[in-house]
Amino acid sequence: MFFGEPSPTVVRACVRDGRGGSPTLVLDDGPFGEAERRRLPGEAGASHAVFVSPGPEQDGLPLFSLRFFTSAGELPSCGHGTIAALGHLAARADTDSTRVSLRVAGRTFPAWAVRRESHVEAGFAYGSVELREPAPGESELVLPALGIRPDALGPGVRVASVGRPRLLVPVTSRSELAALAPDMERLREACDRLGLLGCYVHSAPSPSGRAAARMFAPSIGVPEDIANANSTACLAAHLAGHGFPRIAVDMGDSLGSPATIRAGVSDSGVLQLGGDVVVTRPFP
Structure with a gap:
């Protein structure tokens, strides 16, 4: 389903009409120290970094675990970081429509992304609030x-x-x-x-x-x-x-970077969160 060697990428999450969005660093997880995880977002010109780890299939879908960092340390979850990671995964998938399972802070949930001409539409099932x-x-x-x-x-x-x-x-x-x-x-x-x-x-x-x-x-x-x-x-x-x-x-x-986030309750009563993603450039 996925092809090519993944590389660190800066994506713009939750763009509005293809413009703006939040620059977010997405990269494969590895033997990074705490200080390096906190330093990398700033070096990439982003406020957040998402570290992605592949795992065994979950309910027939590829599983990826996500961790999120800012310069101040690790966050238990990050909505726009999750959307950014989905855009990154969709950009290197071999189909236009991608469905995966994501694990964040001990919770596993379904997520999806669709490649369009100029962007990726991404969304996922949210947990309780x-x-x-x-x-x-x-x-x-x-x-x-x-x-x-x-x-x-x-x-x-x-x-x-x-x-x-x-x-x-x-x-x-x-x-x-x-x-x-x-x-x-x-x-x-x-x-x-x-x-x-x-x-x-x-x-x-x-x-x-x-x-x-x-x-x-x-x-x-x-x-x-x-x-x-x-x-x-x-x-x-x-x-x-x-x-x-x-x-x-x-x-x-x-901040001069227009963004739009979509959220709501589906017909089945599940809270969903989503946005559009533009994959911009490799890092460094």
């Missing part, structure tokens, strides 16, 4: 660091977790979202104190489920993420109970 109301003091510690005015804050602040908790923060409009200029040091201290991965600030969805978001995560070495798919899955899980079975979230515009 834990949602809760913020505990007393959590929002009060974080929101001032984000710089959100009280009248710009929307209803429904939530703490969401897919291994590590993050704060979902609604604002009233895309313009309010674009104007945010968080105090990163203050935000990092607040997130560290509360054990939060970061803050995913999002606009209210349109009737069709289109929204915009910005993810601030200085605690993991990413002041602002171009595309944060895990948090988009968290938002999809939250909005599924409010009449939005599927959403498309625009990110990256404030």
